[in-house]
Amino acid sequence: MAETRGNRRGEQTRERLLDAAEGLFAQKGFYGVTVRAIAREADSDPALVTYYFGGKRDLFDAVLLRRADKLNTIRLEWLEACERDAGPDGPDVEDIIAAFTGPLLDRSANGGPGWKAYFSLIGQVTNSPEWGAAVMGKYFDPIVRRFLASMRRALPDAPEEELYWSYHFLSGALVLTFADTHRVDSLSGGLCQTGDLHALHARLPEFVGAGFRRLAEHGVSDRKLAKPETKAAE
Amino acid sequence: MAETRGNRRGEQTRERLLDAAEGLFAQKGFYGVTVRAIAREADSDPALVTYYFGGKRDLFDAVLLRRADKLNTIRLEWLEACERDAGPDGPDVEDIIAAFTGPLLDRSANGGPGWKAYFSLIGQVTNSPEWGAAVMGKYFDPIVRRFLASMRRALPDAPEEELYWSYHFLSGALVLTFADTHRVDSLSGGLCQTGDLHALHARLPEFVGAGFRRLAEHGVSDRKLAKPETKAAE
DNA sequence: GTCTATAGCTTGATAGAC
């Protein structure tokens, strides 16, 4: 990442603004944070947001973009390593999932507060009707398609539809993990902790892998959406 | 819900404000919506937000609270019906999950735009560090504990820890579904659609049920969080 | 119950000195 970008001091300021924005957006979302608050947190000035990025919205995009490339590079490496190291039958379902989610959990656990905040932000953006599809699609569609291709080889009899729905569930489980809301902490009385990424890395591929296999093999249930006995309140 | 609340006209205005707030908060979050916008959408007046609710934040709480009680009543009914209708061994894992998620998917699919927006809002609040644990815990902890108790009976050998983690994954998959971001639509080229709650009801209990069983029976994998070959970028 | 008017701030953005 050694592209010469003009002045040294300016580059540092730019990065400080990105760091501050990342942390604050992760806490309160796009509208919950002011340019002034970001500048204050970065020991900088509101006018410099315009200078470096153009405006608040552009800063938001820059925050999302900054780590997306690195991330996709690493994820591709993991997926390729996973396939290279597998036997002639290819990697199994759980290994592919671990290769897809591992780099994220690893960075979130060991990458420092910036990465942690970044993933928390991703967790919120993913669940937002306003940004969700557009932002996530823009940055992460290629790696998701790569993941699904691997999965298609591991589960050759799975209907296409089931792979997409399974990915949907995987995605939800993953991003709630990132959001790091500590809900499971209080629910379990401290037995489980949202921030324990090692515990999650040991469980998420197994849990989700079992789901993928079930939908791929047994197909869909015939559960109907109707109340068991419709005499509810209202 | 026939409790006499003063004037008829006033009650209608109050409800219109709640409806408008529900829809707008679901789209852009708490900070992304102004009291003026809510009043305009409700064909009402900003001052009436203060009059009826006290302030913007109180209106937000009122929106979340309004449907929470009804919801918990119905969910409890489904869970009890599910246990009543089961054989002597009790209901199986998938039925319990369907009883837990069914009322939500049913309302989201058939309850009209208000319920749809409500669940979208829940999807965002759940993934927000600012509101997540506090709000969800306040309104939904009891029903979640009830659900976990049923699950404990269906999976008597499951370690406590695994039940909580499994619930965490279930919760993530469920709320991403509600958020209704249409991500899976574009990813699958239209083959799957976020809004197709029937498709989801037929799959989510199977997918998640397989995960619960896997963690309960086989326990945890020994996957370590470490890059397969650490020569990534940076 | 409703709405007008407005107080008192804060917002994102920018012009221009340094």
Added chain:
DNA sequence: GTCTATCAAGCTATAGAC
């Protein structure tokens, strides 16, 4: 590159007429 000063617009909340 940085920062001060400032703008117009928009914000929540409220007092008080109807």
